[in-house]
Amino acid sequence: MARMKFYCDAERCIECNGCVTACKNENEVPWGVNRRRVVTIKDGEPGERSLSVACMHCSDAPCAAVCPVDCFYTTNDGIVLHDKDICIGCGYCFYACPFGAPQFPSDAAFASRGKMDKCTFCAGGPQVTHSSEEYTKYGANRVAEGKLPLCAEMCATKALLAGDADVLADIYRKRVVNRGASVMNWGVQYKKAGIDG
Amino acid sequence: MPWPCWGNPEMNHPGTPNLYDTSKKVADGGLTFRARFGVERNGVNLLAENSYSRGSEIKDGYPEFSDKVLKKLGWWDDLTAEEKQAAEGKNWKTDLSGGIQRVAIKHGCAPFGNAKARAVVWTFPDPVPIHREPLYTSRRDLVEKYPTYEDRKSFWRLPTRYGSIQAKDYSQDYPIILTSGRLVEYEGGGDESRSNPWLAELQQHMFVEMNPRDANNTGVRDGDDVWVEGAEGARVKVRVLVTRRVDPGVAFMPFHFGGHLEGKDLRHKYPEGADPYVLGEAANTAMSYGYDSVTQMQESKCSLCRITKA
Numbered sequence: 092m093a094r095m096k097f098y099c100d101a102e103r104c105i106e107c108n109g110c111v112t113a114c115k116n117e118n119e120v121p122w123g124v125n126r127r128r129v130v131t132i133k134d135g136e137p138g139e140r141s142l143s144v145a146c147m148h149c150s151d152a153p154c155a156a157v158c159p160v161d162c163f164y165t166t167n168d169g170i171v172l173h174d175k176d177i178c179i180g181c182g183y184c185f186y187a188c189p190f191g192a193p194q195f196p197s198d199a200a201f202a203s204r205g206k207m208d209k210c211t212f213c214a215g216g217p218q219v220t221h222s223s224e225e226y227t228k229y230g231a232n233r234v235a236e237g238k239l240p241l242c243a244e245m246c247a248t249k250a251l252l253a254g255d256a257d258v259l260a261d262i263y264r265k266r267v268v269n270r271g272a273s274v275m276n277w278g279v280q281y282k283k284a285g286i287d288g
Numbered sequence: 289m290p291w292p293c294w295g296n297p298e299m300n301h302p303g304t305p306n307l308y309d310t311s312k313k314v315a316d317g318g319l320t321f322r323a324r325f326g327v328e329r330n331g332v333n334l335l336a337e338n339s340y341s342r343g344s345e346i347k348d349g350y351p352e353f354s355d356k357v358l359k360k361l362g363w364w365d366d367l368t369a370e371e372k373q374a375a376e377g378k379n380w381k382t383d384l385s386g387g388i389q390r391v392a393i394k395h396g397c398a399p400f401g402n403a404k405a406r407a408v409v410w411t412f413p414d415p416v417p418i419h420r421e422p423l424y425t426s427r428r429d430l431v432e433k434y435p436t437y438e439d440r441k442s443f444w445r446l447p448t449r450y451g452s453i454q455a456k457d458y459s460q461d462y463p464i465i466l467t468s469g470r471l472v473e474y475e476g477g478g479d480e481s482r483s484n485p486w487l488a489e490l491q492q493h494m495f496v497e498m499n500p501r502d503a504n505n506t507g508v509r510d511g512d513d514v515w516v517e518g519a520e521g522a523r524v525k526v527r528v529l530v531t532r533r534v535d536p537g538v539a540f541m542p543f544h545f546g547g548h549l550e551g552k553d554l555r556h557k558y559p560e561g562a563d564p565y566v567l568g569e570a571a572n573t574a575m576s577y578g579y580d581s582v583t584q585m586q587e588s589k590c591s592l593c594r595i596t597k598a
Contacts, residue, residue, distance in 0.1 A: 107472050108490050115486040122489050135497075135533030 103250030110242035118230025154184035323401025478544030482564035494568025518574030
């Protein structure tokens with residue numbers, strides 16, 4: 092079985108927000124709910140780096156551990172999903188999540204909170220695959236079509252990768268090796284930029 | 289197909305992915321530099337010398353192809369009878385049969401000629417680009433050395449000021465250099481992209497970027513509102529984004545916003561349903577007079593301003 096993961100390569104991310112826009116488009120996510128966002132550190136200074144962050148689909152997900160109604164489940168592909176029919180919108184998962192992934196619509200059934208919404212790795216939800224109910228509540232189910240999440244598919248610099256963790260690790264390892272051998276001598280550049288101390 | 293894609297569909301030209309690539313035949317996407325500005329100037333040959341694209345039967349520079357050029361080369365009879373009729377008195381641009389292009393390429397030549405690339409544009413006010421200080425400049429010491437143009441009484445029929453503006457020193461009242469540019473989320477004036485909720489959500493406020501030193505001297509913090517007043521007196525009310533991306537003494541504004549004017553929200557003036565999700569002050573309100581000396585494009589990159597807490 093594959094274990095699906097995201098990986099964002101901070102050396103490649105250019106903070107274009109294409110992943111954020113692709114996600115909104117594919118899943119019809121409303122204004123104010125951000126399943127994915129780009130975080131920039133040292134904005135406008137030497138050593139500036141950006142990272143695209145969404146649900147990391149943790150192997151031992153803290154959101155699932157704290158959920159009082161146990162609405163989370165992990166698919167065979169290692170994707171962490173939740174059932175909005177069980178969710179009570181309490182926000183415990185938001186406290187537990189180290190990445191700020193859980194989002195709470197402000198204009199739905201639970202007033203200021205609403206039921207939790209988060210990245211589904213474009214894998215839909217517990218409803219019948221490709222049903223309109225699944226699409227309305229959870230967005231697209233690309234994984235069922237054999238496709239990867241649209242955010243990573245659309246990433247122009249291929250900073251954001253999605254897929255089987257083993258494959259991603261392999262891609263990243265090759266990148267690091269190539270960077271080390273580059274005529275640009277990226278290793279030195281990293282030191283100049285204060286990345287690896 | 290990448291431009292230029294020569295001739296009729298029957299020619300099946302692959303397009304020209306790399307301009308001026310002489311290592312390929314013109315028929316395979318190779319190309320020379322266009323002979324667009326005559327064949328000589330002041331007694332100097334403008335055509336290529338010792339340079340031609342692969343397979344060219346003319347091993348030298350040549351002018352653009354016309355009926356006369358074909359006849360002089362003895363290639364006229366390569367045209368069909370119909371092509372001859374259409375090509376008579378025409379050149380490669382105006383011959384609708386495509387015959388002139390076809391025959392030129394058959395002989396390995398680029399229909400638009402083979403000339404030298406040039407860095408001198410004798411029809412421009414500065415044939416070779418030189419630095420000229422902006423109309424509103426904080427570097428008065430450079431004005432004498434690099435003055436702008438003289439005022440023009442008729443520039444495309446309009447009187448246009450240059451030197452008379454630069455002559456006055458605005459840098460005491462307006463000490464900060466103002467520049468403008470793009471954001472990755474928006475395009476052009478931004479009306480379409482600010483009407484797209486996915487993009488508009490990412491940039492919800494018009495802002496001015498200030499260096500921490502200038503922000504400190506102005507007494508503002510990140511997220512405060514300020515008035516940015518251009519050297520001509522018009523001002524915009526925008527949010528401060530404090531970054532070191534701009535140097536001390538420089539401020540940056542994106543030019544994708546519109547719909548606010550000098551602090552007033554004009555949303556009610558949009559036709560119903562036509563107002564974008566996000567409105568903001570237009571950077572141009574506080575930018576410079578000043579026009580490019582050839583295209584009359586407005587100066588959007590360099591002016592002066594003063595910034596005060598709103």
